Amino acid sequence: MKYIDEYRNKGMVQYYAGQIKNISTKHIRLMEVCGGHTMSIQKFGLPYLLPETIELVSGPGCPVCVTSREYIDRAVAYSRRDDVIITTYGDLIRVPGSTSTLEKEKASGADIRIVYSILDAMLIAKKNRRKKVVFLGIGFETTAPSSAAGIIKAQTAALNNFLVYSAHKVMPPAMETLIDEGVNIDGYIGPGHVSTITGQGIYMNIPKKYNMGVVISGFEPVDLMQSIYMLVQQIEDNDPKVEIQYTRVVKPEGNIIAQQMLDEVFEYRDDWWRGLGILKNSGLKINKKYESYDAEKMIEVEVEPTIEPKGCICGLILKGEKKPKDCGLFGSTCTPSDPVGACMVSSEGACQAYYLYNR
Amino acid sequence: MTTTTTMTTIITLTTMNSKTEKILLGHGSGGKLSHELIDTLFARHFKNPILDQQSDSAIIPLVGSHMAYTTDSFVVDPLFFPGGNIGNLAVAGTVNDLAVSGAKPLYLSVGFIIEEGFSYSELEKIVISMAEDAKSAGVTIVTGDTKVVDKGKCDKVFINTSGIGVLNKIHTEISSGSKIKPGDKIIINGSIGDHGMSVMAARNELNIKTHITSDCACLNQLIADTLKISNNIKFMRDATRGGLGTVLSEIVTGSDYGIQVEEDNLVIHENVRGLCELLGFDPLYVANEGKVVLVVGREDADTVLDKIKESPFGKEASIIGEISEIHKGMAWLNTNVGGKRVIEMLSGQQLPRIC
Numbered sequence: 001m002k003y004i005d006e007y008r009n010k011g012m013v014q015y016y017a018g019q020i021k022n023i024s025t026k027h028i029r030l031m032e033v034c035g036g037h038t039m040s041i042q043k044f045g046l047p048y049l050l051p052e053t054i055e056l057v058s059g060p061g062c063p064v065c066v067t068s069r070e071y072i073d074r075a076v077a078y079s080r081r082d083d084v085i086i087t088t089y090g091d092l093i094r095v096p097g098s099t100s101t102l103e104k105e106k107a108s109g110a111d112i113r114i115v116y117s118i119l120d121a122m123l124i125a126k127k128n129r130r131k132k133v134v135f136l137g138i139g140f141e142t143t144a145p146s147s148a149a150g151i152i153k154a155q156t157a158a159l160n161n162f163l164v165y166s167a168h169k170v171m172p173p174a175m176e177t178l179i180d181e182g183v184n185i186d187g188y189i190g191p192g193h194v195s196t197i198t199g200q201g202i203y204m205n206i207p208k209k210y211n212m213g214v215v216i217s218g219f220e221p222v223d224l225m226q227s228i229y230m231l232v233q234q235i236e237d238n239d240p241k242v243e244i245q246y247t248r249v250v251k252p253e254g255n256i257i258a259q260q261m262l263d264e265v266f267e268y269r270d271d272w273w274r275g276l277g278i279l280k281n282s283g284l285k286i287n288k289k290y291e292s293y294d295a296e297k298m299i300e301v302e303v304e305p306t307i308e309p310k311g312c313i314c315g316l317i318l319k320g321e322k323k324p325k326d327c328g329l330f331g332s333t334c335t336p337s338d339p340v341g342a343c344m345v346s347s348e349g350a351c352q353a354y355y356l357y358n359r
Numbered sequence: 360m361t362t363t364t365t366m367t368t369i370i371t372l373t374t375m376n377s378k379t380e381k382i383l384l385g386h387g388s389g390g391k392l393s394h395e396l397i398d399t400l401f402a403r404h405f406k407n408p409i410l411d412q413q414s415d416s417a418i419i420p421l422v423g424s425h426m427a428y429t430t431d432s433f434v435v436d437p438l439f440f441p442g443g444n445i446g447n448l449a450v451a452g453t454v455n456d457l458a459v460s461g462a463k464p465l466y467l468s469v470g471f472i473i474e475e476g477f478s479y480s481e482l483e484k485i486v487i488s489m490a491e492d493a494k495s496a497g498v499t500i501v502t503g504d505t506k507v508v509d510k511g512k513c514d515k516v517f518i519n520t521s522g523i524g525v526l527n528k529i530h531t532e533i534s535s536g537s538k539i540k541p542g543d544k545i546i547i548n549g550s551i552g553d554h555g556m557s558v559m560a561a562r563n564e565l566n567i568k569t570h571i572t573s574d575c576a577c578l579n580q581l582i583a584d585t586l587k588i589s590n591n592i593k594f595m596r597d598a599t600r601g602g603l604g605t606v607l608s609e610i611v612t613g614s615d616y617g618i619q620v621e622e623d624n625l626v627i628h629e630n631v632r633g634l635c636e637l638l639g640f641d642p643l644y645v646a647n648e649g650k651v652v653l654v655v656g657r658e659d660a661d662t663v664l665d666k667i668k669e670s671p672f673g674k675e676a677s678i679i680g681e682i683s684e685i686h687k688g689m690a691w692l693n694t695n696v697g698g699k700r701v702i703e704m705l706s707g708q709q710l711p712r713i714c
Contacts, residue, residue: 001633004636009696013696045696046698
């Protein structure tokens with residue numbers, strides 16, 4: 001496959017593995033912020049190619065994993081209304097809420113449909129004018145612009161039965177909080193897709209304030225090995241900075257049009273992250289101008305009290321303090337087919353990645 | 360077909376215009392319309408002497424000392440996809456389940472559950488595919504049943520097939536894999552993921568255009584030829600739902616050996632890889648409908664591989680790995696970039712209604 005195979009080239013991967021071994025002297029922990037990176041690292045078996053001096057830890061960049069149970073509970077409450085169709089990416093459907101999941105509600109007759117794009121959700125809204133079609137908007141700066149674009153498009157097309165329930169979050173507050181909390185890491189493998197939208201500017205504070213490097217990485221094995229090499233070099237040289245490895249996609253300034261759409265539709269709010277608590281200005285809320293497309297504003301429901309699962313250490317795993325194998329539930333009570341925590345449900349979740357590829 | 364009654368072969372003229380007619384509730388009533396449907400469609404295409412007996416059960420002669428018996432239901436959506444339709448799946452699925460157990464498939468039963476209003480001409484296409492596949496696989500459809508349910512109570516048509524085959528005593532241990540030991544080689548008869556991705560692409564909601572063709576095929580001839588040349592085939596399983604990954608994981612679960620697979624040796628067609636990348640699927644877990652995984656004693660592996668390659672369904676066959684002393688109870692993949700990872704059983708539902 002053109003543009004994929006080049007980045008899965010065994011020779012190049014082995015070359016970087018050799019280079020890393022040659023220059024690595026310090027014991028370091030690197031955090032891959034993004035769940036997509038975690039999956040890729042485990043799927044290609046990259047930890048087996050690194051010297052013992054380098055440890056990779058997973059970060060909070062799995063949107064499903066950091067989302068609150070209260071969010072799922074509210075989505076479940078929406079789905080129980082006869083006048084609502086829920087549209088969602090497949091990952092969310094099995095995430096446990098306090099007492100139910102969207103999958104269970106679907107089995108009980110709720111109209112819940114898996115879509116691959118917000119455009120599919122809008123098409124469903126167009127075909128079902130008498131229903132309120134709620135799109136579960138989840139994800140970081142990567143997917144938030146498509147929600148924004150959808151809302152703008154819905155307004156232009158007077159698609160008034162289309163609503164977004166936003167769980168969108170932004171990445172930088174979480175990355176800074178982890179360092180503030182004293183999590184033991186020496187560098188960040190920066191999120192490739194988020195940075196495609198935002199550019200590199202959002203990370204500039206990290207080397208400046210915390211003396212820690214960020215290398216924005218692609219998702220293929222050659223990308224990841226090269227990014228690790230770049231970070232190791234920064235650390236060995238004591239020269240922390242923001243660098244882009246994923247230059248074929250990420251521009252320093254990001255995607256200006258997408259940024260403008262985000263500004264047009266969303267405003268910041270303080271938001272709750274699993275494992276990190278409430279982080280200032282870390283969530284994206286639909287602003288007043290577009291509030292008629294905001295499910296939270298437009299549909300009233302009673303939401304059950306939130307119950308957190310006992311024994312689940314998703315929070316500590318998302319902070320890189322623990323690994324999935326440290327959890328007492330991992331692989332026994334909590335498996336992808338019967339998950340307790342969101343990290344086991346999501347295809348970007350650290351627990352699922354370890355369960356599938358590195359038990 | 361009337362309820363659990365062997366189909367009659369009386370071919371009568373019918374008023375049904377096959378181009379425009381729909382299946383009605385009455386076609387499953389057991390009355391006049393049922394008989395008409397049996398005569399003009401099922402009995403006509405499935406025609407054979409056992410079916411002609413017109414009794415409540417098919418009366419079949421006993422052959423051999425051991426019998427294999429299996430059943431499978433088919434609910435694929437959409438019914439027609441590049442490379443086949445639900446009818447092809449219903450014959451191949453059951454034929455292959457018998458064949459991988461070491462049996463020679465002989466007889467099939469067919470049960471249809473049809474939604475009221477389903478198109479007669481589409482049903483006929485499905486029936487013709489089943490008749491053709493059964494003929495070329497050398498199996499006889501000896502009994503059947505039809506039910507018609509109210510519109511909305513099932514999705515177009517569901518099919519159940521059961522099958523009977525006979526097997527030689529020396530092959531009775533193939534299905535359990537009890538003779539597998541470290542050093543044995545693992546062979547698959549070709550590429551993986553074609554069926555699942557062809558069905559996925561055929562689903563209108565995705566709006567994807569590709570040229571992926573399902574690998575749906577009856578493998579009984581390929582398997583029979585292989586069993587003829589080697590007494591060292593320790594295990595066979597068709598890698599359908601759950602894909603190759605799930606079969607490998609099933610082989611090692613609870614055993615005192617492991618599996619090592621070389622990713623470089625897996626054949627994945629470019630268009631299948633592309634669509635899997637796009638949709639986030641791992642081809643290891645995508646369904647196949649014409650693939651058999653064999654565990655073969657090391658000394659016979661090359662001969663068996665050569666034999667499989669002679670079959671039209673084995674051109675891309677390869678030795679993908681081996682049974683190992685290490686990693687007991689686990690299947691490991693040596694990735695094509697030089698890393699390692701576990702192959703776990705598929706969890707949950709990757710693709711609903713794939714067969």
